[in-house]
Amino acid sequence: xxxxxxxxxxxxxxxxxxxxxxxxxxxxxxxxxxxxxxxxxxxxxxxxxxxxxxxxxxxxxxxxxxxxxxxxxxxxxxxxxxxxxxxxxxxxxxxxxxxxxxxxxxxxxxxxxxxxxxxxxxxxxxxxxxxxxxxxxxxxxxxxxxxxxxxxxxxxxxxxxxxxxxxxxxxxxxxxxxxxxxxxxxxxxxxxxxxxxxxxxxxxxxxxxxxxxxxxxxxxxxxxxxxxxxxxxxxxxxxxxxxxxxxxxxxxxxxxxxxxxxxxxxxxxxxxxxxxxxxxxxxxxxxxxxxxxxxxxxxxxxxxxxxxxxxxxxxxxxxxxxxxxxxxxxxxxxxxxxxxxxxx
Numbered sequence: 001x002x003x004x005x006x007x008x009x010x011x012x013x014x015x016x017x018x019x020x021x022x023x024x025x026x027x028x029x030x031x032x033x034x035x036x037x038x039x040x041x042x043x044x045x046x047x048x049x050x051x052x053x054x055x056x057x058x059x060x061x062x063x064x065x066x067x068x069x070x071x072x073x074x075x076x077x078x079x080x081x082x083x084x085x086x087x088x089x090x091x092x093x094x095x096x097x098x099x100x101x102x103x104x105x106x107x108x109x110x111x112x113x114x115x116x117x118x119x120x121x122x123x124x125x126x127x128x129x130x131x132x133x134x135x136x137x138x139x140x141x142x143x144x145x146x147x148x149x150x151x152x153x154x155x156x157x158x159x160x161x162x163x164x165x166x167x168x169x170x171x172x173x174x175x176x177x178x179x180x181x182x183x184x185x186x187x188x189x190x191x192x193x194x195x196x197x198x199x200x201x202x203x204x205x206x207x208x209x210x211x212x213x214x215x216x217x218x219x220x221x222x223x224x225x226x227x228x229x230x231x232x233x234x235x236x237x238x239x240x241x242x243x244x245x246x247x248x249x250x251x252x253x254x255x256x257x258x259x260x261x262x263x264x265x266x267x268x269x270x271x272x273x274x275x276x277x278x279x280x281x282x283x284x285x286x287x288x289x290x291x292x293x294x295x296x297x298x299x300x301x302x303x304x305x306x307x308x309x310x311x312x313x314x315x316x317x318x319x320x321x322x323x324x325x326x327x328x329x330x331x332x333x334x335x336x337x338x339x340x341x342x343x344x
Contacts, residue, residue, distance in 0.1 A: 034168045034329070039070035039339075040322040042107070042240070042287035043315025045094075046078035054319040054343050055094070061341045062321060063099045068167070069147060070100065070321070073287040073313055074107020074178060074240030083114035083122045088134045095142035102143045103172070106131055106161055107240035107287065108179035115195045123201075124183065125208055136160040152219050159212070162219045164226070169328045170234045171227040175216050175267075177239035179288045182263030184209040209263060217270045224274040234281040234326065234333040242288040243268050245297040245310055268298075275308045276300050281333040282308045283324070290315030292322065292338050311336060319343070 039062055045051035062070055076091040077083070087110065095102045111131055114122040133156040140146035152162035165172040183205050185191055191202035220237070227235045244261035257265075275282045275298065282305075284298075293312035298305045314320040325335040 035325065035327050036168050037065070037067045037323055037325045038167075039065065039067040040073065040238075040285055040311070040313050040324065041070060041320075042073035042105075042313050043075040043290050044319050046316035048078050048081060049317045051316050051319060054317075054341075057341050057343055058319050058321060059094070059097050061339060063097075065323065065339070067100060067323060069102065069141065069143070070098065071103045071105065071172070071174065071236075071238050071285070073105050073238050073285055075109045075287060075315065076107065077109050078316070079109045079113055080116070080118045082118075082120035083110065083127050084120065085130070085134075088131065092135070092142065096144060098143045099145065100143055101141040101145055101147040103141050103147075103149065103163055103165065103174055103238075104135055105163075105174040105238050105240055106135070106176050106178060108183075112178045112180045112183045115197050115201070117194055117196060121196045125204060128208075132156055132158070132160050141165075152215060159215045159219070162216065164219075164223055166226065166230055166232070168326070169232060170236060170326055170333075171223060171230065171232040172236045172238070173219065173223040174238045175219060176212060177216060177241050177243065177264065177267060179241045181260060182209055182213065182241060182243075182267075184213075184263030186259040186262045213263070213266055216267055220267070220270050220274060224278055227278065227280070232280055233328040234283065235278065236283045236285060236324075236334075237271065238285045240287050242286055242312065245295075246289070272298055272300065272305070275305050278307065280307065283311060283334050284308065285311045285313065287313050287315055290318060292318075292320070294336055309334065314338070 045055045077087050095104060111124050111127040113119055114124045114127045137155055139151060139155065140148055147165060150164040151160045153159035161176045163174040185202045185205055191197050191199065224235065241264065243264035247258060247261060289312050291312055292314050295310055296304050296308060297310050298308040313322055320341050321339050323337045323339050326333060327335060
């Protein structure tokens, strides 16, 4: 049985708040019990979708909320525009507009897909190096107030973009697992599709994928080891890609074996393994779909893993964000609320 085939129940835990901030201030009781909130957003702004006029309202909403920090799950640009240096500096400006810390996770639009002719036929591996130097120049988070982060690599070097944070009893980890099949080229003809890449370029891409996939799995194992050691009640895993949960339904085919999502197979098998061995709750966050969605699509040998929840975040042209309130003393730990941002 595949890890995403059987359960399709979407559970919206809290809906209906129609104000920009959708929040109430912390109380002394909240602090005493370890309750706190964090935000999730990504896949914005897309200039070609006209998001520039909408983005300030999102930033204002995040700034007006009571969240302790936010996590951005990738795609700082749309998928059909050039991957020029100013894209990344503009993203830094956006993140540093936020009063609270923000943790950035890379997406496919800012590196994996930069080989496309409409992206400028740029080298994705060079763009990834640029991200590591520019977006992760400091060991701290982004934002006007920063948080110290643990990184898998040194600033500017390989895997520095994989981050970790332990906050009030919850372990957070970000991974460079982007769309476009995690930079794994597995389909004949895919190498040169809308691209001027050579076979040698694609061989380098696949080598990069294999090395990073192994590093991601190591980071995942270490994250759960830290969580168990520190007594975490919950683990939050953040990636950009939708890793195969929503492939087309079929009675005869294990959709997770299709080449379209082959680049996620080993990582998701490791996620399954670690979730089965973890006593607390696991919240798996991703963008890519641009659709707010909550379900339990991960399966063990026979049944859905009850302690695993998938959360897909909003994205262009729906510029909203998601608030998660953490209540460590409850069974579910994570309470999820879409925040609807009123646009001008």
